[in-house]
Amino acid sequence: MEHTSLLERILRGIALTLVVIFFMFPIVWILMMSFQTNETILRIPPQLVFKPTLANYTALITGKLTTAAGTLDIAFMRNLWNSVFLSVTSVAVALLLGVPAAYAFARHKFRGSEDIAFTLLSFRFAPALLVLLPLTLYFQKLGLANTYIGLIWVYQLICLPLILWIVRGYFEDIPADIEYAYRIAGHSWFATFRKIALPLAGPGIAAAGLLAFIFAWNNFIFALVLASADKQPVTVGALAFITSSGIQYGQISAAIVLSITPTLALALYAQRYLVEGLSLGAVKG
Amino acid sequence: MSQSALTISGVDKFYGPIDRGVHAVQNLTMEIDKGEIVALLGSSGCGKTSTLRMIAGFEEVSRGSISVAGRKVHTLPPVKRNVAMAFEGYSLYPPLTVRENMAFALKAARLPKSQVDAKVASIAKLLEIEDILERYPSSISGGQQQRASLGRALIREADLHLLDEPMGQLEPQLRAVLRGRIKHFIKERGLTAILVTHDQTEANALADRIAVMEGGVLQQFDTPDMLKQRPANLFTGTFVGEPPMNVFEAYVGTAADKINLRLPDGLSLDYDKDAFSGSVRDELLKRQRVVIGVRPYAVRRSKDGVPATVSANQWLGDQTHIAADFAGGSLVLVEHDRTRLELGAPINISIDPKNLHVFDQASGMAISHGMELA
DSSP, X not given: OTTOOHXXXXXXXXXXXXXXXXXXXXXXXXXXXXXXXXXXXXXXXXXXXXXOOOHHHHHHHHTEEEETXXXXXXXXXXXXXXXXXXXXXXXXXXXXXXXXXXXXXXXXXXXXXXXXXXXXXXXXXXXXXXXXXXXXXXXHHHTOTTOHXXXXXXXXXXXXXXXXXXXXHHHHHSOHHHHHHHHHTTOOHHHHIIIIIXXXXXXXXXXXXXXXXXXXXXXXXXXXXXXXXXXXXXXXXXXXXXXXXXEOHHHHHHHHHHHHHHHHHHHHHHHHHHHHHHHHXXXXX | OOOEEEEEEEEEEEEXXXXXXXXXXXXXXXXXXXXXXXXXXXXXXXXXXXXXXXXXXXXXXXXXXXXXXXXXXXXXXXGGSOEEEEOTTOOOOTTSOHHHHHHHHHHHTTOOHHHHHHHHHHHHHHHTOGGGTTSOGGGSOHHHHHHHHHHHHHTSOOSEEEEESTTTTSOHXXXXXXXXXXXXXXXXXXXXXXXEESOHHHHHHHOSEEEEEETTEEEEEEOHHHHHHSOSBHHHHHHSSSSOXXXXXXXXXXXXXXXXXXXXXXXXXXXXXXXXXXXXXXXXHHOSEEEEEEOGGGEEEEEEEEEEEEEEEEEOSSOEEEEEEETTEEEEEEESSOOOOOTTOEEEEEEOGGGOEEEETTTOBEEEETTEEO
C-alpha cells in the first residue's frame, strides 16, 4: 500500500464512497422516512432536515393507525411475530429433514437417488402461483388452509431444496475416509454422522440455514394466498398500509425497518459463516 | 500351527450389480496367520485396496466370507470387526491435534489417561513425530500427516491392522528407517498386519508373505524369496523383481542329445539333455511353444554365448545395467562391476539352465524353475 500515490488513494476513496452510497441509500432513506410524518415525506423537493417523530413506531407497536379517515386497527406486531415464527419453524423443520437427507444423497448412491434429489430441486422451478392454485383447493379439503402447519409445510418448498442441495455439496466435500476412520475406531454410523460429518459441514449448514431463513422471511405469495390476516407475515401485512385515505409511507418505512432488523442482525452476525461457508463449498479442496 | 488371524474364502467384489458390474476382486481365498505381516502387492486397480476395504467393512462383500480371529465379520459393521486401519489419504480429524487424533480410539476405549499418554509418546517417538503432537493436521506436511495416520492405527490393540499405502508420502531415507522400526514394533507386539502397496521394495522389506494381485485375481501368495525363485506364472515373474525378468517366446526342439530353445531371429539356446532333470525335460518336450524367463542378475556374458547388441549401458553407482537387443526383443543384464561397453558393441549371452524359468505359452503358468518342476 505504500506505493499508492495520493491521487490513487483519493480516487479509491471516492469510488468506495459511491459504492457504499449506492447500496446503502435505500436503507438510509427508509430509515429517515420512518421518523417522518406522511406530510414531510411527500414534501417536494425532499428535505434532509426534519423534526423526527416516533409516531410511526408507536402506531405500529400499539396497533392503532390514525389516518385522515379515522383510526384503523393494524396487526403489524402480530405479523412480525408470524414472520419470526413461520421462518424459524420452517427453517428448523427443513434442517431437521434436509440435513440427514443431504447426507444420504451425498454418501449413499441408491437407485433413483439423483432423480429424487433433482425432483426436490425442481420445486424451485415452478412458478409459485401455478403450484398455489391447486394447493389451495387441497389445503381447504384437508383443513390445512389458514393454519401454521399448512404454511410451514408449504414453506418447505422454499427451504428444503435450498438446504438439501447446499448441504449435500458440503457432505460430498468431506472425504469419506475420515468417517470410516472414525467408524473403525469403534463408533456407530450415527455417532459418526453427529461427531464428524455434522461439525465438518457446520459452516455449510449454517450458511444454508441462514439463506433459507432469508428466503422464507421474504416470501410473500404463499402467505398471501394461503393465510388470512391473523396468520400473515409482515410481507403480506404491509399491504394494510395502503389505506382508503392514501398510502402511509411513514408507517410502511417503520414497518420495513422493523421487519428487516431481524434478518439484518442475523446476517451481520452470521456473515463470517455465510461467506466462509458458501465459498468453501464452491472450491473443492 | 498358529491361529488364523484372517480367513478370506471365495470372496468376490462387484461394483454395480452382481455378475454384471465391474468384477474388482475375483474368487479370492487366502489365510493369514496370527503375527504375520502380509503385503497385498499390485498395480493400481488390481483389487488390493478393494480387498482391504472389504476386510475393514467399508465395501460390501458381494460373495464369499471373511473371518477375523475366527469370527465371521463380513456382514458386521466396521465398528464390530475390531480392526485398525491407516488410510492412504490419512483422514485425520481436522479439528483435533495430532496427539488427540492418535489418542482418539484409546480414549473411546476408556483407557486411563496415563496409559494413553505413554502409548502416544512411544508411538510418536517410533514415527519421529514428537515435535508435532500439538499441531493440527492442516498445518503439517503430507509426510507428517501420513505418519500421524499410521500412528493412529498402530496405537490400537486390534485383531488386525490394515495399512493402506502407509509410507507412500515419506522421504526415501525416513522410509527405510521407519520400515525397520515398524516391522520390529509389529513383531514385538505380535500384531497381525496387512499392508497394501504398489512398491515391491516396501513389500519385500516389511512382509513375511506377499500376495501379488492383478486384474482382481490373486496371482501368487508366498514369501518374498519364493516369489523371486519360483514365480507361479508369467505375471508374477515379470512383476516381482527389479529390473524385471527378461522373457522370450521360444520353440522347444531336440537335435542329437541337445535341447534347443529356438528364439526369434534364428537364435537358439542349446543345452545338453542332461542339463535338465528328467521330469522337466519331459514337460518341455511335451510342448512346442513356451515362454522362457531369466532374471537380469542371472544373464552372463560368455565368449561362446548367443550374440546380442548393446543398446544402453548405465552405471548406477553399485551395479551396471546393460540393455541389449536380443532375439527380436530387449534383454537387460546386471553386472556388479563397472562395465565399459560402447553402444552397438556386440556381446555374447549365456544363461545357465538352473536360472531358467519356463512358462506355458498359452496360460502363462510356470512349468519349471531351473532344475525343478513348478
